[in-house]
Amino acid sequence: MKRNIAVLQGDGIGREVTRGAVEILEAVAQRYGHEFDFQYGDIGGGAIDLTGSPLPDDTVKICQNSDAVLLGAVGGPKWDDQPAHLRPERGLLKIRKDLNLYANIRPISYYSSLSESSPLKKEFIEDVDFVIVRELTGGLYFGKPSERVERDGKEAVVDTLFYQKSEMKRIIELAFAMASNRKKKVTSVDKANVLESSRMWRETAEEVAKDYPDVTLEHMLVDNAAMQLIKNPKQFDIIVTENMFGDILSDEASVLTGSLGMLPSASISAEGPNLYEPIHGSAPDIAGKNLANPIGTILSAASMLRLSFGLEDEAHAVEQAVETVLEYGLRTGDIANGQRDITTTSEMIAEIKASL
Amino acid sequence: MKRNIAVLQGDGIGREVTRGAVEILEAVAQRYGHEFDFQYGDIGGGAIDLTGSPLPDDTVKICQNSDAVLLGAVGGPKWDDQPAHLRPERGLLKIRKDLNLYANIRPISYYSSLSESSPLKKEFIEDVDFVIVRELTGGLYFGKPSERVERDGKEAVVDTLFYQKSEMKRIIELAFAMASNRKKKVTSVDKANVLESSRMWRETAEEVAKDYPDVTLEHMLVDNAAMQLIKNPKQFDIIVTENMFGDILSDEASVLTGSLGMLPSASISAEGPNLYEPIHGSAPDIAGKNLANPIGTILSAASMLRLSFGLEDEAHAVEQAVETVLEYGLRTGDIANGQRDITTTSEMIAEIKASL
Ligand SMILES: CC(C)[C@H](C(=O)O)[C@@H](O)C(=O)O
Ligand SMILES: CC(C)[C@H](C(=O)O)[C@@H](O)C(=O)O
Numbered sequence: 247m248k249r250n251i252a253v254l255q256g257d258g259i260g261r262e263v264t265r266g267a268v269e270i271l272e273a274v275a276q277r278y279g280h281e282f283d284f285q286y287g288d289i290g291g292g293a294i295d296l297t298g299s300p301l302p303d304d305t306v307k308i309c310q311n312s313d314a315v316l317l318g319a320v321g322g323p324k325w326d327d328q329p330a331h332l333r334p335e336r337g338l339l340k341i342r343k344d345l346n347l348y349a350n351i352r353p354i355s356y357y358s359s360l361s362e363s364s365p366l367k368k369e370f371i372e373d374v375d376f377v378i379v380r381e382l383t384g385g386l387y388f389g390k391p392s393e394r395v396e397r398d399g400k401e402a403v404v405d406t407l408f409y410q411k412s413e414m415k416r417i418i419e420l421a422f423a424m425a426s427n428r429k430k431k432v433t434s435v436d437k438a439n440v441l442e443s444s445r446m447w448r449e450t451a452e453e454v455a456k457d458y459p460d461v462t463l464e465h466m467l468v469d470n471a472a473m474q475l476i477k478n479p480k481q482f483d484i485i486v487t488e489n490m491f492g493d494i495l496s497d498e499a500s501v502l503t504g505s506l507g508m509l510p511s512a513s514i515s516a517e518g519p520n521l522y523e524p525i526h527g528s529a530p531d532i533a534g535k536n537l538a539n540p541i542g543t544i545l546s547a548a549s550m551l552r553l554s555f556g557l558e559d560e561a562h563a564v565e566q567a568v569e570t571v572l573e574y575g576l577r578t579g580d581i582a583n584g585q586r587d588i589t590t591t592s593e594m595i596a597e598i599k600a601s602l
Numbered sequence: 603m604k605r606n607i608a609v610l611q612g613d614g615i616g617r618e619v620t621r622g623a624v625e626i627l628e629a630v631a632q633r634y635g636h637e638f639d640f641q642y643g644d645i646g647g648g649a650i651d652l653t654g655s656p657l658p659d660d661t662v663k664i665c666q667n668s669d670a671v672l673l674g675a676v677g678g679p680k681w682d683d684q685p686a687h688l689r690p691e692r693g694l695l696k697i698r699k700d701l702n703l704y705a706n707i708r709p710i711s712y713y714s715s716l717s718e719s720s721p722l723k724k725e726f727i728e729d730v731d732f733v734i735v736r737e738l739t740g741g742l743y744f745g746k747p748s749e750r751v752e753r754d755g756k757e758a759v760v761d762t763l764f765y766q767k768s769e770m771k772r773i774i775e776l777a778f779a780m781a782s783n784r785k786k787k788v789t790s791v792d793k794a795n796v797l798e799s800s801r802m803w804r805e806t807a808e809e810v811a812k813d814y815p816d817v818t819l820e821h822m823l824v825d826n827a828a829m830q831l832i833k834n835p836k837q838f839d840i841i842v843t844e845n846m847f848g849d850i851l852s853d854e855a856s857v858l859t860g861s862l863g864m865l866p867s868a869s870i871s872a873e874g875p876n877l878y879e880p881i882h883g884s885a886p887d888i889a890g891k892n893l894a895n896p897i898g899t900i901l902s903a904a905s906m907l908r909l910s911f912g913l914e915d916e917a918h919a920v921e922q923a924v925e926t927v928l929e930y931g932l933r934t935g936d937i938a939n940g941q942r943d944i945t946t947t948s949e950m951i952a953e954i955k956a957s958l
Contacts, residue, residue: 330795330801333795335795335796339796364723365722365723365726365832365833366721366722366723366832367720367721367722367723370721386763386796386797387796389760392797392798393798394798394802397766400766400767400768401766401767401768401802402764402765402766402767403764403765403767403798403799403802404745404762404763404764404798404799405762405763405797405798405799406760406761406762406763407742407760407761407762407763408758408759408760409758409759410753410756410757410758411756411757411758411759412756412757437846437849439686439689439691440691440695440742440743441742441748441761442748442749442750442759442760442761443759443760443761445686446750446757446759468849468850469849469850469852469853470853472828472850472851472853472854473853473854473856473857473862475854476721476722476832476854476857476858477721477857490793491850493793493824493825494824494825494828494847494850495828496825497825497826497828497829498828498829498831498832498854500829501829501832501833502832506829
């Protein structure tokens with residue numbers, strides 16, 4: 247069975263890291279006898295330069311005809327002064343909407359070999375193992391109106407946090423389904439003491455919880471969650487929350503284990519291909535220098551093998567290969583923590599491939 | 603000159619900690635020859651039980667007739683299932699609006715005697731010294747509509763993020779004024795790649811910056827800020843941001859130095875009395891047990907002396923007294939970090955008074 251994989255390299259280090267993941271996927275195909283076909287599409291700043299749009303229709307078509315999408319990263323200082331609709335991030339927001347990628351999944355887990363790189367004391371992060379499930383197509387990101395207005399003759403502005411109850415339900419259900427295969431705890435994060443949308447979110451979580459009697463549901467206010475992530479990250483199994491809260495908390499959480507450059511994410515579609523990308527950005531300062539850490543993207547490819555293709559053994563093999571090279575002591579600059587011997591991007595890729 | 607201080611004890615440990623601050627203020631008055639008159643008002647859950655409202659009109663009147671307001675904390679499980687308008691937090695939101703408390707100021711600084719209590723490694727938090735300036739009367743907290751709606755026959759919900767440009771301007775100006783007396787750096791936090799309100803916020807910050815040529819303005823996206831607070835908190839001087847982002851980031855930041863129970867805050871009014879309160883909550887689990895840490899409230903009272911009454915020496919004396927007892931090794935449970943000898947609330951208050 248042939249699988250079509252859309253590859254959106256994007257900007258900055260996006261090219262280098264996606265190249266790494268593609269190499270690993272090719273090696274997996276060869277080893278296990280699969281056929282992967284890679285189709286490349288433009289997105290972000292590069293796409294703006296080439297076509298005038300951060301997400302050309304061609305790219306959307308390539309994605310829609312694929313079985314899964316691999317994304318690098320978008321953005322860079324070159325496009326910072328563009329008007330909003332001509333910024334690289336718009337490409338990302340639009341692909342989420344166009345592919346109906348309603349859930350962004352970010353696992354946060356402890357690598358003992360990397361505990362040195364964490365800002366947190368070891369006893370706070372040892373055994374941390376949780377997943378943030380972030381709603382990705384609603385809330386303040388897409389609500390209308392989002393515009394300048396005049397009120398009582400004065401300059402003002404409005405943005406809109408909008409959700410359908412069904413959008414809340416589907417992502418909370420996903421969170422419960424995931425928890426029931428893990429530590430059986432869902433922490434639903436909201437701001438129910440202020441927002442009406444959060445009160446609906448909380449009710450919806452209570453309703454969904456009835457279908458999962460073996461999973462414990464806990465509600466946590468977003469401000470408290472921002473504290474608890476640092477004070478006691480071990481308490482979490484699955485955290486589920488709306489789009490903007492998820493944006494903030496998932497980036498916060500990514501710092502805990504000191505492994506930003508290593509963290510994968512998966513964005514789940516309601517009907518079409520899922521999208522897989524590392525959580526780090528385009529890191530323009532090190533782009534093209536063979537310094538980027540390709541592991542976040544390679545682990546995203548592993549998630550693709552597991553979640554989109556059902557290839558559990560293959561996914562596991564990639565994850566194992568990553569663990570192996572880390573145990574050898576290979577370190578790109580971001581996780582080197584003072585170690586003098588820095589591994590380049592291409593060496594890291596080659597070593598992971600060799601350990602497959 | 604007589605000063606009228608409104609005291610809103612609130613719920614849970616609110617009574618114990620405000621009692622501590624009042625004792626210290628009385629000692630200051632005696633020592634330095636001032637006259638402070640304390641008027642007590644109800645707020646929060648206790649007020650609901652007594653009057654049916656989380657903020658009775660009487661309380662508002664007491665505050666409006668005061669020179670400064672001291673608040674403990676509100677809320678508790680007893681009122682968790684109340685409808686939204688009958689919850690203790692409503693009292694807090696309403697007093698902010700009624701007194702026009704547009705800016706919440708939270709200093710975060712490193713206490714070497716407490717570095718053990720922090721989840722962060724010492725090298726990340728040593729010398730941390732910044733202030734979060736949070737907008738307090740706009741944004742998603744008060745925007746209308748905030749209600750359930752039907753869209754295309756389906757259940758949905760909307761909240762509204764609304765700001766007047768003038769509301770942005772006054773708080774950003776305050777942030778710059780503060781920075782020019784400190785390390786001369788303002789980090790303005792927004793989500794300008796998504797929100798129109800953030801783009802207006804960013805423009806406004808640029809405009810205000812022109813009047814402060816000696817202060818450096820930096821823009822930071824809120825998701826990045828949530829990371830940077832953990833990765834590199836030393837980089838900050840003044841952080842200024844809108845209401846909801848400020849709620850999340852200030853609680854996150856309060857954990858860094860391991861001193862949640864010690865942190866004061868000041869809410870600045872556009873025209874009337876300011877309000878001073880610790881940043882911790884009502885901690886119902888330890889309420890009435892003489893276990894609460896009164897230092898956050900006592901340091902809030904010190905801020906009152908400085909900011910509302912211009913009594914710099916007196917404020918400094920209180921802060922010094924707090925440092926002194928910490929250096930003695932006195933520790934309430936929250937900052938004891940395994941130390942066996944726990945100081946009670948009343949002992950802590952007495953010792954601070956004795957050190958004045
Ligand atoms: C680039 C930006 C629009 C995006 C977001 O806010 O969703 C990013 O921060 C992310 O988390 O993927
Ligand atoms: C109690 C709640 C409404 C309040 C807020 O969100 O502002 C609290 O979290 C705070 O930060 O003072």
